[in-house]
Amino acid sequence: MAICGTSRSHDEAALEFADCYHKESEVLGLGSFSVVKIFTEKSSGNECAVKIVKKAYLKPDEIRLLEQESNILSKLKHRNVVKFKDSFSNPQFYYLVMELLTGGGLYQYVTTKKRTSHCEENVVWYMRDILNGLHYCHGMNIIHRDLKPMNLCVAFDLGREVVKLIDFGVAVDTKGRSRYRHGIVGTLGYRAPEMINDEKYGTAVDLYGCGCVLYNLLIGCHPGSGEISLPSPHRGLISNPAVDLLAKLLNPYQDKRITAAQALNHSFCSLRERGALNKHLDIAVERLTEFTQKKMWKTAAAVGVITSVAMAPIVGAAMGTSLRLEPLSSSKKTVTFSNPTTRKSSDVRSRY
Incomplete structure (x- = not known):
């Protein structure tokens, strides 16, 4: 070759x-x-x-x-x-x-082929693929640094859809070097707090982006700024294990954030607890449909590469002041994190 x-x-x-x-x-x-x-x-x-x-x-x-x-x-x-x-x-x-990835972008696939059957159980399989890809990359000393919906595409293997990571344009190979990096790259709204603050970071930045994708797939929108919580229409549609995994992936402290290997062993990904896994996430589908119709990457995502570093990023601010995720049980237990992010969005730099 x-x-x-x-x-x-x-x-x-x-x-x-x-x-x-x-x-x-x-x-x-x-x-x-x-x-x-x-x-x-x-x-x-x-x-x-x-x-x-x-x-x-x-x-x-x-x-x-x-x-x-x-x-x-x-x-x-x-x-x-x-x-x-x-x-x-x-x-x-x-x-x-x-x-050539014939299934197109993951969100496009969800809003067309899986429009009437999108549920938490499907999301489990998508997340297992994403996390398996990240676990492999991290084992190879590769940090993707731009985990977002535009960089997830669908292929088919033995009749089953397979989600694949694409676009390694800002990825880094840390083999033989420090496993921590500096530099603000990627897409606003999917950058981890430590990257926004221009601190040293490692593979945990990819898990934060993975948490944003999980939130997108379950809720149909971005976590956005300020505190993050589950909107009331989704109560009863999303299981407690899903909420718990979101909390662990979106933890603003990288040393406390879950790893890809740990996430794969989480009850959400292992299907040990089923909860509301088979209920149709209709609101999420409608929101994702609106999103895909507005974004330039809809056609470009049909391939294993993104066409330009100038592609429009997803709308959504970096994580704000706190994260509050409420399990869907009657116990009303709340997980709350204070946010170490201090840099204003106007101060965020990007090579895009």
């Missing part, structure tokens, strides 16, 4: 890409500096998604990030991580070849 950085001339790289892949007419997504198209691998006849980035508009650091993304993805081989196939580079363009 022709991984970017191998010893060959630029002209040879361009010719090799044309020799290996035949372009189809369908465009899957457009970005400010890139386009995603369906190509067919000549040797196998299999379709794939290719992100083509025009280098002239990119800064040297952004080109380095593209090469870093291909290097990271080439190391990751897991059913819950998008499959990397190849990468090519010449003076004008950078080509990143990935598997």
Whole structure:
């Protein structure tokens, strides 16, 4: 395979890409500096998604990030991580070849294919896939740093939907380095408090984003700012284990936040407690439908890459002053955290 950085001339790289892949007419997504198209691998006849980035508009650091993304993805081989196939580079363009994920974005899939059957039991399976992917990545010393709905897509394996992590554009490999990082990247609303405060952080930032996704899937909206609680229409639809896992994932203190391995062993993911698992989450579906209709990523999410760093982020502020999650039993037990986040949203920096 022709991984970017191998010893060959630029002209040879361009010719090799044309020799290996035949372009189809369908465009899957457009970005400010890139386009995603369906190509067919000549040797196998299999379709794939290719992100083509025009280098002239990119800064040297952004080109380095593209090469870093291909290097990271080439190391990751897991059913819950998008499959990397190849990468090519010449003076004008950078080509990143990935598997084609035919199920589309997770939220698009929920609001179309699962519209009438979306329930907590389905969410359990989605979360198990996401957490399995994160657990594998963290074991490989990779921090994704941008866990959000736009970076979750659906494929099919033996008749079952499989959720996969995509877009490792800001991911970092900590092998041989400190396991803690600095730097504010990712998407506003899914950044953990420690990242917003520009503190050192580790793999726990991915679990905070995972908590936001879980909240989205159960409630249909973002935790937002201020205190986070379950709206009254959802009482009786969401089980106590779900509420407990939300509290552990959205804990604003990274040293107290649950890990991916611990989350996989949580009663919510192991199905040891069923509660309200089979009740239709109709309000969540309606809200997610409205969300997907408004977002630019609806078509781009059909592939294993996101088309541009300029894609519109989800609307939602970073976590505010407290987290209060009330279990749905009559005991009215409340989990409350004070929030260490002090930086105002206007002070948040992003490379996007």
